Amino acid sequence: MFSFFKKKKEDDIQQTEVQEENSLEKSVLDDEAYANPVEIKDKEISLLEEQKVIKEEEKKGFFSRALEKTFATIKTVVPQKQEKISFEDIEELLIEADVEYEIIEKAMNGLPEEITRKQLRHRLVMLFEHAPKVDLSNLPKPYVRLIIGVNGAGKTTTIAKLANKSKKEGKSVILGAGDTFRAAAIEQLSTWANKLDVPIIKTKQGHDSSAVAFDTISAAIARNIDNVIIDTAGRLQTQTNLNNELKKIVKVCSKAMPDAPHQKLMILDGTQGNAAIAQAKAFHEMIGIDGIIVTKLDGTAKGGALFSISNQLELPIFYVGIGEKQDDLVEFSPDEFVDSLLDEIYTPEEK
Numbered sequence: 001m002f003s004f005f006k007k008k009k010e011d012d013i014q015q016t017e018v019q020e021e022n023s024l025e026k027s028v029l030d031d032e033a034y035a036n037p038v039e040i041k042d043k044e045i046s047l048l049e050e051q052k053v054i055k056e057e058e059k060k061g062f063f064s065r066a067l068e069k070t071f072a073t074i075k076t077v078v079p080q081k082q083e084k085i086s087f088e089d090i091e092e093l094l095i096e097a098d099v100e101y102e103i104i105e106k107a108m109n110g111l112p113e114e115i116t117r118k119q120l121r122h123r124l125v126m127l128f129e130h131a132p133k134v135d136l137s138n139l140p141k142p143y144v145r146l147i148i149g150v151n152g153a154g155k156t157t158t159i160a161k162l163a164n165k166s167k168k169e170g171k172s173v174i175l176g177a178g179d180t181f182r183a184a185a186i187e188q189l190s191t192w193a194n195k196l197d198v199p200i201i202k203t204k205q206g207h208d209s210s211a212v213a214f215d216t217i218s219a220a221i222a223r224n225i226d227n228v229i230i231d232t233a234g235r236l237q238t239q240t241n242l243n244n245e246l247k248k249i250v251k252v253c254s255k256a257m258p259d260a261p262h263q264k265l266m267i268l269d270g271t272q273g274n275a276a277i278a279q280a281k282a283f284h285e286m287i288g289i290d291g292i293i294v295t296k297l298d299g300t301a302k303g304g305a306l307f308s309i310s311n312q313l314e315l316p317i318f319y320v321g322i323g324e325k326q327d328d329l330v331e332f333s334p335d336e337f338v339d340s341l342l343d344e345i346y347t348p349e350e351k
């Protein structure tokens with residue numbers, strides 16, 4: 001008897017659930033009669049996916065354009081796209097692209113005589129793996145970047161490109177002309193600031209560069225500015241002077257704002273290939289670098305050096321410079337970089 005009631009109650013509950021489901025279905029159907037939200041949602045998703053694919057293709061296009069010279073060199077080794085490529089050919093083309101031999105050995109250790117795209121892709125992407133991942137969400141305000149590198153590496157141009165990127169993302173930005181060693185460096189950065197219509201803090205040549213850094217951060221805090229980008233000297237009378245100056249700037253930044261500078265970015269001239277690594281190591285030892293931007297990738301056949309740079313320094317490459325204009329800065333992605341390279345030598349089926 002008791003179990004009968006229990007059964008009846010269960011049946012009732014099931015019945016109610018079915019009714020509720022039906023009414024839910026009905027209300028969805030009713031809504032569809034008006035606007036068909038399911039279809040609209042599907043359309044929105046497919047549009048977003050389409051935009052994502054276009055963006056990825058665009059980026060891949062940028063890499064391909066920037067790496068034209070590197071690819072031309074690679075193609076002298078593998079002129080026809082293939083499904084599998086011999087060990088020797090891969091080794092040779094990586095040498096031609098200026099990948100250091102030690103890195104090539106590391107990447108290719110244990111690979112078979114004939115290598116598929118998938119096998120090589122995995123190994124090449126791995127070369128970037130140990131660079132620490134940087135979380136760019138919830139950035140402090142202002143977000144302070146210190147730009148470091150030798151003269152001529154492309155520091156000033158890259159600062160302008162970063163400022164331009166900030167503006168395009170709707171973020172306010174202020175520049176600090178911290179390379180007070182050379183009058184030309186201050187002038188050049190001011191010219192860019194004018195062109196981009198962004199504020200700049202500067203002083204006279206020979207004045208204290210850490211004071212510029214302090215004033216720039218203080219101005220950003222006072223004006224509620226999102227991003228601070230501070231230039232530094234690439235060369236002083238002696239290496240010791242440079243070392244002391246950079247250390248002082250870092251210390252003074254943290255006095256203006258605790259935890260600043262949030263990023264110490266090393267600018268490396270891509271046309272120098274592997275030679276840039278020694279330079280970066282010297283700066284890394286001085287103040288510790290958080291990431292790298294490789295410039296002038298468009299003008300070099302040494303694009304393969306990106307593998308060695310990231311792997312040897314164990315640092316992430318954030319961006320690459322692919323030209324002299326303010327928009328010629330591309331966010332670096334190991335996957336896209338490796339895919340652009342492999343697209344040149346492998347037939348597409350083997351992805």
Ligand SMILES: Nc1nc2c(ncn2[C@@H]2O[C@H](COP(=O)(O)OP(=O)(O)OP(=O)(O)O)[C@@H](O)[C@H]2O)c(=O)[nH]1
Binds near residue numbers: 152155297321
């Ligand atoms: N092709 C190409 N040229 C670049 C790129 N980045 C910078 N340059 C050029 O490289 C030269 C040096 O760049 P700067 O930005 O002046 O370099 P810097 O490190 O500030 O050097 P100094 O001004 O000497 O301190 C300039 O002629 C730039 O236009 C790039 O990504 N591609």
